[in-house]
Amino acid sequence: MLEIKNLHVKLEEEDKAILKGVDLTVEAGKVHAIMGPNGSGKSTLAYVLSGRDGYEVTEGTISLEGEELLDMEPEERAAAGLFLAFQYPVEIPGVGNMTFLRTAVNAQRKARGEPEMSSGDFLKLIRAKAKDLKIEPDMLKRPVNVGFSGGEKKRNEILQMAMLEPRMCVLDETDSGLDVDAMKLVADGVNALRDANRGFLVITHYQRLLDHIKPDVVHIMSDGRIIKSGGPELALEVEQNGYADILAEVQA
Amino acid sequence: MSAPAVAKTRAARREAKLAATAARLENHPLPQGGGWLGRARVAALARLKGMGLPERRDEYWRFTNPARLADDAVTPAALFDASDEVDEFDGIDRLKLVFVDGVFDAQASDDLALEGIEIARLAEAGGRDIHWAQDLYGALEAEGQSPVERPLAARNSAYARDGVLIRVSAKPSKPVSLIYRRSSPEGAAVLHHVIRLEPGAELTLLENGPAAARYSIDIEACIADGAALHHVRAQGRDHERSGITHVFARLGEGSVFKSFTLSANGAVLRNEAVVWLNGKGGSAHIAGAAMGDGAFHHDDTVFVTHAAPDCESRQVFKKVLRNGAVGVFQGKILVDQIAQLTDGYQISQSLLLDETSQFLAKPELEIYADDVKCSHGSTSGEIDADQLFYLRARGLPLDDAQGLLVLAFLAEALEEIDSNELADDMRHRLEGWVNRHRR
Numbered sequence: 001m002l003e004i005k006n007l008h009v010k011l012e013e014e015d016k017a018i019l020k021g022v023d024l025t026v027e028a029g030k031v032h033a034i035m036g037p038n039g040s041g042k043s044t045l046a047y048v049l050s051g052r053d054g055y056e057v058t059e060g061t062i063s064l065e066g067e068e069l070l071d072m073e074p075e076e077r078a079a080a081g082l083f084l085a086f087q088y089p090v091e092i093p094g095v096g097n098m099t100f101l102r103t104a105v106n107a108q109r110k111a112r113g114e115p116e117m118s119s120g121d122f123l124k125l126i127r128a129k130a131k132d133l134k135i136e137p138d139m140l141k142r143p144v145n146v147g148f149s150g151g152e153k154k155r156n157e158i159l160q161m162a163m164l165e166p167r168m169c170v171l172d173e174t175d176s177g178l179d180v181d182a183m184k185l186v187a188d189g190v191n192a193l194r195d196a197n198r199g200f201l202v203i204t205h206y207q208r209l210l211d212h213i214k215p216d217v218v219h220i221m222s223d224g225r226i227i228k229s230g231g232p233e234l235a236l237e238v239e240q241n242g243y244a245d246i247l248a249e250v251q252a
Numbered sequence: 253m254s255a256p257a258v259a260k261t262r263a264a265r266r267e268a269k270l271a272a273t274a275a276r277l278e279n280h281p282l283p284q285g286g287g288w289l290g291r292a293r294v295a296a297l298a299r300l301k302g303m304g305l306p307e308r309r310d311e312y313w314r315f316t317n318p319a320r321l322a323d324d325a326v327t328p329a330a331l332f333d334a335s336d337e338v339d340e341f342d343g344i345d346r347l348k349l350v351f352v353d354g355v356f357d358a359q360a361s362d363d364l365a366l367e368g369i370e371i372a373r374l375a376e377a378g379g380r381d382i383h384w385a386q387d388l389y390g391a392l393e394a395e396g397q398s399p400v401e402r403p404l405a406a407r408n409s410a411y412a413r414d415g416v417l418i419r420v421s422a423k424p425s426k427p428v429s430l431i432y433r434r435s436s437p438e439g440a441a442v443l444h445h446v447i448r449l450e451p452g453a454e455l456t457l458l459e460n461g462p463a464a465a466r467y468s469i470d471i472e473a474c475i476a477d478g479a480a481l482h483h484v485r486a487q488g489r490d491h492e493r494s495g496i497t498h499v500f501a502r503l504g505e506g507s508v509f510k511s512f513t514l515s516a517n518g519a520v521l522r523n524e525a526v527v528w529l530n531g532k533g534g535s536a537h538i539a540g541a542a543m544g545d546g547a548f549h550h551d552d553t554v555f556v557t558h559a560a561p562d563c564e565s566r567q568v569f570k571k572v573l574r575n576g577a578v579g580v581f582q583g584k585i586l587v588d589q590i591a592q593l594t595d596g597y598q599i600s601q602s603l604l605l606d607e608t609s610q611f612l613a614k615p616e617l618e619i620y621a622d623d624v625k626c627s628h629g630s631t632s633g634e635i636d637a638d639q640l641f642y643l644r645a646r647g648l649p650l651d652d653a654q655g656l657l658v659l660a661f662l663a664e665a666l667e668e669i670d671s672n673e674l675a676d677d678m679r680h681r682l683e684g685w686v687n688r689h690r691r
Contacts, residue, residue, distance in 0.1 A: 050645050053637070078647035090642040094660025100643075103656065108647035143660075160646060 001199035002026040002049075002168050007060035009041075009048050009224075018044045020224035021060070026168070029196040033210055034203045035235060036221035037243045042203045043087060045221075046172040049201075050084040051077050064168055078104075079111035081167030085157040085174050092144040097156070100144050101126065101163055108164060129162045133189050151182035158189035169193070170201045175209035187212030207239035220246055269304035276324060277301065283413050288386040289378035296390050296409035303403040312400055315580040315612040316551040320494045320520045321404060321466070328438045329465035329492035329519070337684055339431075340460040340486040341677060346429040349416060353434055354441025354464055356414050368422030368453070374415035374444060385417040385446045392472040392500035396526040400555065405498045405524070408470040412444030420453040420479075432461035432469075432488075440466040447471060449479035451504070456671070457481065462488030467495040473509070475501060477531060480508040484674050486681060487515045491547070494520040505531030505560070512669045514678050515542040515550055516685050522551040522580075529556070529563035529591070539568040539668035541682065544577030544609075545689050551580035552600070558591035558621075567598040570665045572658055573609035574689070581613045581630065589620040598628035603635065603661045605654075655686040 002025065009019040018041045026032045036042050048055050049062065051074035062069040064080055072080065092100065106116045117125075130140060133155045145153050154174055161169055171190070175183050190213050194200070202213055210218070210232065218234040219226045222243070227250045228234065238246065277300070282293045306318040320327055349371070350360035356373050364371040372382055390409040396402055418428060432441070441464035449455060453476070463469060475481050487495065495518065501509045513523055527536045542550045556565045571579035581600035602611035613630040635657050643653035662682055669675040 052641055052645075073650070074641060074644040075647050075649050075653075078645060084645055086642070086645075090638045092639050092642070092657070092660060094663035095656055100646075100656075103652065104643075104646040104648060107649060107652060111647065111649075164646070 001028045001065060002201065003063045005061045007045075007048070007062065008058045009044060009055050010058055012054050012056045017058075018055075018224055019048070022224070022226060024219065024226060026199040026201055028199055030216045031194065031200040031202060031213060032217045032219065033215035033235065034201065034219045034221050034226075035205065035207070035238055038205070040221045041224040042221055043172055046084055046087075046170050046203055049082065049170055050074055075107070076111070078164070078166075079108045083161050083164055083166035083169050085154075085161060085169065085171040087173040087176060089145050089153040089157055091146045093146050095144050097142055097144050098126065098140045101160060104160070105163055126159075126163060129159055132192065133159050133162070134185060135159055150177035151179070154178060154182065154186055155189070158186055162189065162193060167197065168199045168201070170203070172203045173205060174202070175204055175206065183209060184212055207235045210235045222247055222250075266304070269307060270301065273304040274301055276305070279324070280411070282410060285375075285378035287378040287380070289374070289389065292386070292390040293410050296393070296406050299394060299397060300403055300406040300410055303397070303401045303406065305407070306403050312553070312582070315582070315614070316520065316522055316549065318404070321468075321496045321522065326438065326440045326466045327492070327494065327519070329490055329494070330437050331434065332462070332488070332490040334489050337681070340681065341429055341458050341674070344427070344673060344677070346427040346458060348429050348431055350431045350433065351414065351441070351443060351463070353436055353439060354414060354443060354467070356416075366424050366426070366428075368420065368424045369428070369455070370419040370421075371428070372417040374417060375413060377417055382417060384419045384448050388446050388448060388472055388474055389444070390472075392474065392502055393470065393498070395528075396498070396500050402498065402524065402526075404468065404496050405470055405500075408442055408444055408468045408498065412442045412470070415444040415446070418445065418447045418455070419450070420448070420455045421450045423454040427456035427458050429458040429460070432459070432463035432467070434462055434464050436465070438465055440464050440468070443467070443469045445469075445471045447473040447481065449473070449475045449481055451476045452478045454480045455482070457483045459483075459485035460488070462490040462493050463495065465493055467493070468497070469495070470498040471500065473499065473501040475503045475507045475509055477504040478506045479504065481510070482670060483509070483511040484669060484678070485513050486678065487513065487518070487521065489517045491517045492519050494518065496522045496524070498524045498526065500526045501536065502528045502530055503534040503536060506533045507531065508535045510537045510668060510670060511539070512665070512678070513540040514681055515540065516681070517544065517548060518550065519547055520549045522553060524553045525555070527554075527556045527565070529558050529565060530560055532560050532562050534560065534563045535565070536563075537566040537568070537668050539566070539665045540570070541662045541665040541678070542569075542571040542579060543682070543685050543689075544571070544573050544579065546575040546577060548573070548577035549580070550578070551582070553580075553582040555584045556586070556596070558585070558587045558594045558596065561590060561592045561594070563591065564595040565597070566668065567600070568665050568668055569600040570662050571602040571611060572605065572662065573602055573611065574605035576608040578609070579611045581611075581615070583614070583628070584616040584618065585626055585628070587619040587621050587624055587626065591621045592623045594621060594624040594626065596624070596626035599664075600630045601661070602632045603658060604632060605635070651690045655690070658686050659683060
């Protein structure tokens with residue numbers, strides 16, 4: 001599904017390498033988690049995948065279902081099936097949440113040569129999905145993320161994911177700023193989307209999200225590289241001993 | 253240079269300006285028509301001669317060159333084909349009054365009869381005893397000459413050939429719609445409307461169309477206690493035209509005045525609003541959305557005076573500028589000593605879509621009462637990169653994302669329109685403009 005090969009990335013504005021050779025393959029139907037200390041390059045990886053400005057890929061490739069992602073604009077990546085749940089969802093005053101989502105759904109359909117969704121069908125679908133995520137109808141009418149609590153913003157991200165039905169979901173620190181109840185809601189939303197055709201890349205600093213979204217593979221990232229990969233037990237190891245032990249072990 | 257020398261220079265400059273104005277006006281006799289209107293015209297002409305026509309060096313014209321608006325010669329403006337859109341307010345049930353090249357067209361207009369309202373044509377009013385209009389014509393304009401001189405408003409009062417006098421004594425069943433059409437790429441239109449709302453009366457006044465290659469359109473509105481005037485106008489899309497408008501509104505106790513203006517394109521456009529809140533508990537909202545691409549100079553100049561306690565005023569102006577377009581905002585809130593518990597708000601913002609466009613703003617507060625709430629803000633910025641990326645990451649193509657953010661920026665001004673039907677109409681215009689003016 002998603003194949004990252006020898007990815008090197010530096011900041012556009014300064015000569016600072018952030019990713020120093022990342023290799024990672026996420027298969028359809030699998031959940032991969034990336035854990036790592038602050039500053040290891042996790043969020044940069046998420047942004048580079050989604051096509052944000054400000055980064056320069058100096059080496060390597062990223063492909064999504066065989067298509068070269070790095071040649072595409074952000075909107076083309078979205079239409080190709082990539083979705084990034086933002087760590088800090090952006091507030092957009094003056095644009096209604098519902099209008100935004102409908103425009104997004106239909107823009108992606110148009111890009112894929114599919115017919116637009118009628119407003120009736122859209123309304124029915126979004127109401128059902130919002131209900132599952134305990135999103136009040138009022139939140140759909142309000143401007144995108146404006147005045148939303150931290151938990152509401154993250155739930156709104158998952159709602160977008162549910163509506164857009166991407167093939168490859170990247171979740172960037174979706175657990176940050178959430179209490180246990182909110183995290184469970186978000187995790188339920190994610191789990192509902194798990195199926196054999198969809199891949200997940202869950203980026204998180206803490207293990208606790210992985211109690212709710214059970215990963216198939218866990219990667220530890222440090223200083224711009226994946227230094228260790230393993231099963232879910234690797235996340236538990238981090239939880240118990242911190243990152244220091246693993247770093248020392250790899251360096252030894 | 254010593255102070256007396258400066259004073260002398262200034263006095264001499266003014267003297268020269270008045271002499272030049274007097275000489276120019278020699279060639280422009282007042283329109284025919286006697287009675288009260290003739291007297292009002294003579295008085296207005298005297299005011300104009302006492303002020304002189306505006307010049308670039310005048311403080312109130314610092315950001316906008318008045319030459320094109322004030323010159324004797326009218327710069328022609330090619331007729332614009334706007335047939336890609338239906339006319340503004342199309343489909344809204346309204347009383348239509350049509351002016352072609354600045355002259356009332358009875359054939360194209362509806363019958364002037366509407367329950368709760370009296371309408372007379374200015375061009376025919378001079379000899380008639382229209383007591384409810386004759387003490388108003390030129391009167392609010394004259395009052396509006398202080399503390400800032402507005403010579404082009406006096407010129408309008410002196411030379412206006414047509415317009416309507418409207419008296420509203422109830423709540424008419426539909427809006428009155430002034431439609432301005434032009435058939436010639438040359439020439440000027442000078443229109444002057446007087447509107448009197450009796451206590452408790454309500455009127456929605458619509459204006460649309462480009463009027464002429466150059467137009468001067470003034471409205472004097474007297475809004476009595478408990479009355480409400482809703483004013484929505486769209487000034488057409490002709491690129492090369494120029495125009496100046498003045499709205500003078502005097503509000504009584506508990507009355508409401510809401511005015512929204514949509515402007516797109518145009519070489520030099522200046523809309524002035526002069527509002528007095530003279531009765532307790534009055535409310536005045538003046539708003540505008542302007543969009544300019546290329547040779548566009550748009551100026552909103554607003555002066556709101558709180559002369560009674562407990563009144564509320566809002567000024568909300570938004571401009572989207574690209575390809576060298578220029579936006580100007582001069583807005584003032586003056587709060588008299590008596591006007592305690594004033595709630596005044598003023599915001600002027602521009603969205604600059606490139607680095608060649610500019611926005612010049614002069615927001616002012618002058619407050620003499622001690623228990624008031626007044627805020628003002630002015631910003632100038634570009635499209636937010638994070639918002640743009642967020643939309644694109646959800647699949648919106650760059651142009652669509654940008655268009656959505658432009659409309660979002662303008663939304664606050666549209667919220668000042670009470671009627672959903674009218675707000676939707678204006679929103680569709682904005683969407684149309686945004687879609688046509690993609691990168």
